[in-house]
Amino acid sequence: MKTVLGDEQLTFLAELRTYLDGLDPALVEATRAENIEDPMQPRAHGRRFLKRLGADGWLGVAWPREYGGQGRTAIESWLMAEELYNRRLPNGLLTLNAIGPTLMLVGTAEQKAEYLPRIRAGELEFAIGYSEPDAGSDLASLRTRAVRDGDGYLVNGQKIWTTGASVATHLWLAVRTGRPEQRHRGVSLFITPMDAPGITITPIITQGGERTNAVFFDNLRIPASQRIGAENEGWSGIVTALNFERMFYHNEPRWELRQLTDWAAGAGLLDGDTAEAHELQAVVGEHAVDVEICRLFALRGARMLAEGHVPHAEASVNKIWWGELRQRICDTGLDLVGEEGTIATGSAYAPAHGHLEHGLRSSPVWRFGGGTNEIQLDIIATRGLGMPR
């Protein structure tokens, strides 16, 4: 079998670890605390952290050199994202790994020049404006309209579940430019600064305590130069970005499993020879198997990208495994904890620092965010196995 992680990749990982170990501990700690509280939106410390990485040349390691990257493969990019997640530090997930590469494929020369250097420097943060109250999984039915107005467009409508909108600098926005019955053939993609006149953001607080948003557009003006791809042909950009996004789920479940095992070790249960310890060891053992497989799924996607293939069904497999596993680890972890598992995050008495209960509260999003798992199953069956639609 071909090996994916060669000496070159492991050397890269060692260098990265040395670099991260050498960063200002105060910055790292503040960033980590912020990230654990709400990982989907780097705020003051997270932004400082990403800019530091950008200034030191550690962002966009898999970007081509012509765009200021290190020109490495998707394997290194994956290793880096996993390492950062394992330390609970932000990795610029969507902006660096989905928006940047998509712009490289479908952006104009001017758009690339305008955005790619600033993304790679860690200066920009994109929020993704796809979902609407009446268009979630059925993105082709979105209604927010852009109407041609001179050398630009006027946008009116509403987005929902726009996570990160309150901290983002820019919005990656899908809108209808054609007729509704044209479905996905009448959709265009735009970039707009988040502080443009006509944008109103209102918070939606989730049961896990994370913030997402509704975003309203009232005669928002976007210059035509900020359209990504041709008018009514934004769909391929959406699909491209989604494929990159799904592929960059990493080995987050490993972190959740470590919370569980650290708690068990602290409770003296990990090495015991009692019936209770045996049960726990078997449960943790199966999670450990699934965490290993999670890594292999992500690594397969990275390998495919490195070989110049775009993972479709494979990305969906990755996404389902990842989202379900994280939820399962938090759920069965709390089963092992028992009654004390009801103590909420924030209390010094919360087992596993509350990470398992916080994780379980947040976990529904993991299974439907980025495209519901049921849609992913359809993609696997139709694209992977050729089932009729």
Next chain:
Amino acid sequence: MTDTDLTDEEALLAKTARAYFADFVDNTYLNAQQASPLGYEPRRWAQMCELGWTAVNLPERVGGAGGTLAEAGVVAREYGRAAFASPLLQTLRAGTALATLGGGAFDGTLARIAGGGSAALVAPPDRTVRAEQAGGGYRLTGSAVVEWVEQCDDVVLLLPAAGHWVCATLPAADLRDRITAVPSVDNERIGRLGLDGLRLVASPIAPEAARYALARANLLRASAMVGGCEAVVEQSARYAKERVQFGQAIGAFQAVRHHLARMVIAADAARLACNEALTRAVPDADESAIAAVAVFAAGRSYVQIVLTAAQVHGGVGTTVEHILHHHYLRAKAMQLRGGRRASRLREIHQALVVRREGRLW
């Protein structure tokens, strides 16, 4: 989804082996062999030996091809894909264990395997057989259920003793009185081997060396199960496109599509873990933990896949007239040959979580 991580040599070997089995194996053939006195066709055994499969990863000094464990894994995978039964997998496992222990002590047995002989590996996963030092050798207690033990030429015993392991090979003829043929769930033949009081002359082996040799041998069973997973997913997908209900192919129904997608996920999980382990279980990179992960994942996936395939196929999938029934029975049997689920999981816990084996943990 297709394998993209096979080397050119492995892909060629896989293609050859797949074509070989496809040429004669179907449900009728498998049923006929299962009902036959011997359980397999000696003519086919001779052909497989001629093709070099039983010795693909044995050293050249004993007449083997000097290939990799992954190449043996490719052969085992096609064997499992075809649901073919014979001493092939057992012989591959026995030869792999002996060749891994190395040192030349077992070259006689290895040369017999390379010359067309068959061998069975006795290494009960839940340690139902023990070796105790007695006089200048060892005295055994316990029993094991072993595939093809009655039909093979040689028997390889790899057993735990106090603080170390022992390995010995015996002509199967010497154990004839201790073997009771018992019916098997699946089409592989099995025998119960009673070992109480058997005296052995064997040299001690370090536990790590024994664990590593067993991990490599067991990976071949994992690879056979991966082949089974792939065959059943493909068969089910084909059926879902052909079978029409309510005026359309059942694969157009979301409920059926989701079953199929879950089968793909399970098969991918098993294959990726197995391929990773086959790559990493090489000399100087003793990583037994990933091999244990692969064996567990393969067994779990194969069983999950056949259970779902029976649902996708409905009644036609549960009769002896359909090849699916062989996979259905082999899946659970092959999984159980790896021992008790809870015991395997606790070992994996010990290796991955407590000892933190593996490159990225």
